Amino acid sequence: MKVIDFKDAKCRHCYKCVRHCAVKAITVRDEQARIMVDHCINCGRCLEVCPQNAKTFASDLDRVKGFLRQGVKTVVSIAPSYAGVLDFETPGQVVDALERLGFAEVRETAEGAALVTNEYKKLVRQGGMTNIITTCCPSVNDLIEKYYPDCAKLMAPVVSPMIAHGRYIKKIYGPEVKVVFLGPCIAKKQEAAGDERVAGAIDGILTFEELADWLKEAGIDIHTCKDKPMGNPDPAINRLYPVSGGVVQSVITEEEADGYHKVFVDGLENCMEMLECLRKGELDHCFIEANVCEGGCAKGPASAHWNTSYVKTKVKIEKGVSYKAARNLPDMSGAEMAKKFGERSISDPMPSEEQITRILRSTGKYSPADELNCGACGYSTCREKAVAVFQGKAELSMCMPYALTKAESMSNVVLDATPNMIFVIGNDMKILDCNRKGQDLLGVGREEAVQRYIFEFIETGDIEGALLTRESVLNKKVKLENGRITAEESIVYIENLDAVLVMFRDVTREEKMKEQHYNLKVETVEMAQKVIEKQMMVAQEIAGLLGETTAETKVTLTKLRDSILNEEDQAYEC
Secondary structure, three states, X not given: OOOEEEOHHHOOOOOHHHHHOOOOOEEEEOOEEEEOOOOOOOOOHHHHHOOOOOEEEOOOHHHHHHHHHOOOOEEEEEOOOHHHHOOOOOHHHHHHHHHHHOOOEEEEOHHHHHXXXXXXXXXXXXXXXOOEEOOOOHHHHHHHHHHOHHHHHHEXXXXXXXXXXXXXXXXXXXXXXXXXXXXXXXXXXXXXXHOHHHOOXXXXXXXXXXXXXXXXXXXXXXXHOOOOOOOOOOOHHHHHOOOOOHHHHHHHOOOOOOOOEEEEEEOHHHXXXXXXXXXXXXXXXXXXXXXXXXXXXXXXXXXXXHOOOHHHHHHHHHHOOOOOOOOOOOOOOHHHHEOOOOOOOOOOOOOOHHHHHHHHHHOOOOOXXXXXXXXXXXXXXXXXXXXXXXXXXXXXXXXXXXXXXXXXXXXXXXXXXXXXXXXXXXXXXXXEEEOHHHHHHHOOOHHHHOOOEHHHOOOOHHHHHHHHHOOOEEEEEEEEOOOOEEEEEEEEEEHHHOEEEEEEEEOHHHHHHXXXXXXXXXXXXXXXXXXXXXXXXXHHHHHHHHOOOHHHHHHHHHHHHHHHHHHHHHHHHO
């Protein structure tokens, strides 16, 4: 079952989800992140850290609404963390709000937690396990079975409070009743719908965020609701389950010394560290409460909507707890409370050293010194990333230094290929960068150029003016190298750098060709002038003969000469 998914349009290859996924259950293909369902432990960390809101999770909301529309008796199992997450004056207002939505009854999942606590106490009394890991957190359970399968034998063979409660509710009201779990946990969706070992116990999962949206849609304000009692007896200290150490406190309540050291571990990295210790045999006779979420279930990934601090949530939960063991527990058989855990290990192909080397070289890493291990791609080291590339989880382009170097290289190729002289000049007139043609103009290499000022080499009146006014200069004719080079000068202000881009286009050859062309025209005109003078002499003779004045002829021929010169001048100006 795919609990978490991505929105392609919003995934912007930032790789933040990859960086924060401790088990690297995210693959990137065609610059789009994808969840590898078989690798994922549904901790929801990627949902929390995604800056583009590109992640979604499967919703049962429409299915649950369908139960209610059809008139099917539906009971809510509400996680004890509601006390710290939802906003109300009395817990009973939450009951009334849910009943207004159409639910037949509201019971606390802590009722199921009491049943689980009883099973944990039995294991502790028996003392048959070297270490005991609690199995309330489905993400921890997946972590162990998939990535630490050798520790599966240390998992308490007990169902989670949610499953225990679902089975108990169906035992009370019959198998036809629908049970909906309401809580802050996304992994519960996978546990309820994707784990065949506990199939049928829960019919739907709703998060607190989904409930908030539903209440708003229905126009129900919790603060205006009545104070109604929960459908279950007081689960006492078992309401502490969502708080780190809550399971431990529930187990040791009114219990005698049993030889197990009680310890709680929260946070995925801490859980993985604990499992490594167990692998090495560094822990003995420990009862270990393990939660993937820091602080326990009180602040699960589906409760972030309220942005409530963990401390505030913890205090609110603890204030409503009776620090006593639950009494008069319902009778549940061992089979109803049991769950067998085992190996579901993930096996990915591993590349040879030669293959790793080849992948590293393809991203410009030819020696250990080239391996920056910056982590921008989401992997701790370049070698880890190379392995991920081999396994099809990552792409070569995910290497930011490589991509940047490649982009800079392409940019430099383009700049160096242009025949124009290009400079970037800072507001202090210092040379920030220049291309190869620019270096030729200056007569120094780039390393020296960027340590000097542009006024050391050329006249800078236009550059100073552009920096001062922030106005562009376009295609202005200037002389460079003491007049040896004629260039078209263009200057553009770069606001974010407070600098100017200066480009000189060498038009010396063009100007020489224009001059030669003009000289040719002038020679032509001079020749025409000589023809005019000769013709004038002839015209005078003819005019004398015909009775015309020589002045009229001269005016006509002069106009012809001037028109030729004017045509040339206009062409030059264009």
